[in-house]
Amino acid sequence: MAKPTGRTLAADATADRRPPPPPRGGRDRYLDLLRALALVRVVVYHLFGWGWLTILFPSMGVMFALAGSLMARSLNRPALSVIRGRLRRLLPPLWFFAAVLVPLMLYAGWNPARDPDLGGLTGLPKLLDYLVPVGAPPYPEHLGSDSGLLDPTWPDDAAGPLWYLRAYLWFVVASPVLLWAFRRAPWPTLLAPLALTAVVGTGWVTVPGETGEAITDFAVYGSCWILGFAHHEGALKQVPRYIAVSSSALLMAVGLWWASGHRGPDGWDLNDIPFAQATWSFGVVVILLQYSPSWTELPGRLRRWDGPITLANNRAVTIYLWHNALITAAVPLLDQAYNLPFMQSDTATSLLDKTYPFWTFAVVWPLIALAVLTFGWIEDLAAKRKPRLWPNGRERRRSRAL
Known part of the structure; x- marks a missing residue:
């Protein structure tokens, strides 16, 4: 019998540390719950603009960590095929979104060849980022007028969240190297x-332009992505819980201390404070994954939310791509309420003014549901699955009941 090598023993030890995977074809419902909460929080944040939500639940850090965990799981297969598969799932939904957004911006008067922010004719190749988001897809900061149907900042509202796709793409491409490095030198x-982030996110070193933005995003959320590796590899479970939680709390306190002295235009909004965002998100993700159970089914009262959570996970890209544009579209729809006969009194108008954001919240979810029905099936085609209009797991639950 051949004598086991040190590398073999290390691999066996790593395998022993890994949490038990869900059954073949199954999902980890705890991670699904976190992803659904993250998506809801993103929608609420972009609707109300409450900066404290970035402290309550750092959605982007959580989403990058969950994606990192799934990426580490997939990299048991050849890396090139995994990267191709991830891009195949990401790009078609983006293309359909761009096929709607870009013509609308052109129709509204945007001329990319004359856009000084784009660089004129020399900047036209940046439009290719709508095909493969190597960089953040470009858009005009303002379009139209204050008297128009939409607010002049609607292109920024619609396309601004696309930075996430750029960051996701680079994390996916870098994952084989990052996972290789993590397995050999986890802590560094x-x-x-x-x-x-302590270098480029504090102003100590400034990298201008989109290159700087991409580097900052990679730095801010890179540790969260690699925490996903640590979760999949079982490394987090090897750290005593009291050490993980206390260290995370200390790091989070450092982040809040930094934020207190570097607040941006929206106060405690951590999206404007990269170093605080990185440290706070890292600490929260460590705690969430340290306590991570392996749920094959949602427990107790959470089970009633099984359908919406399943739908959110099956349509995560669609919801993320369209939600902010739909928030913008909800405004002119809700404005029609002012023309209703019973809204002609000052009291009724004042009441609608005061509750306007909450009515927008009520209107935007049916619009998101419509986007899921209209565009969501593209995610199925991209994943080489049979197209489904409303994949909330009802068929799976019905077959299990039988």
């Missing part, structure tokens, strides 16, 4: 993005 690899 995990903490390196935080160290980079």
Whole structure:
């Protein structure tokens, strides 16, 4: 019998540390719950603009961590095929979104060849980022007028969240190297993005332009992505819980301390404070994953939310792509309420003014549901699945009941 090598023993030890995977074809419902909460929080944040939501639940850090965990799981297969598969799932929904957004911007008067922010004719190749988001897809900051149907900032509202796709793409491409490094030097690899954030996210070193934005995003959320690796590899479970939680709390306190002295235009909104965003998100994700149960089914009262959580996970890209544009579209629809006969009194108008954001919240969810029905099936085609209009798991639950 051949004598086991040190590398073999290390691999066996790593395998022993990994949490038990869900059954073949199944999902980890705890991670599904976190992803659904993250999506809802993103919608609520973009609707109400409450900066404190970035502290209550750092959605982007959670989403990057969950994506990192799934990426580590997939990299048991050849890396190139995994990257191709991830891009195949990401790009078609983006193309359909761009096929709607870009013509609307052109029709509204945007001329990319004359856009000084784009760089004129020399900047036209940046439009290719709508095909493959190597960079953040371009858009005009303002379009139209204050008297128009939509607010002049509607292109920024619709296309602004696309930075996430750029960051996601680069994390996917870098994952084989990052996972290789993590397995050989876990702590340096995990903490390196935080160290980079301390350099580029505090103003100590400034990298201008979109290159700087991409580097900052990679630094801010890189440790969360690699925490996903640590979760999949079982490394987090090897850290005693009291050490993980206390260290995370200390790091989060450092982030809040930094934020207190570097608040942006929206106060405690961590999206404007990269170093605080990185440290706070890292700490929260460590705690969430440290306590991570392996649920094959949602427990107790959470089970009543099984359908919406399943739908959100099956249509996560569609919801993320369209939600902010639909928030913008909800405004002129809700404005029609002012023309209703019973709204002609000052009291009724004043009441609608005061409750306007909450009515917008009520209107935007049916619009998101419409987008899921209209565009969501593209995610199925991209994943080489049979197209489904409303994949909330009802068929799966019915077959299990039988």
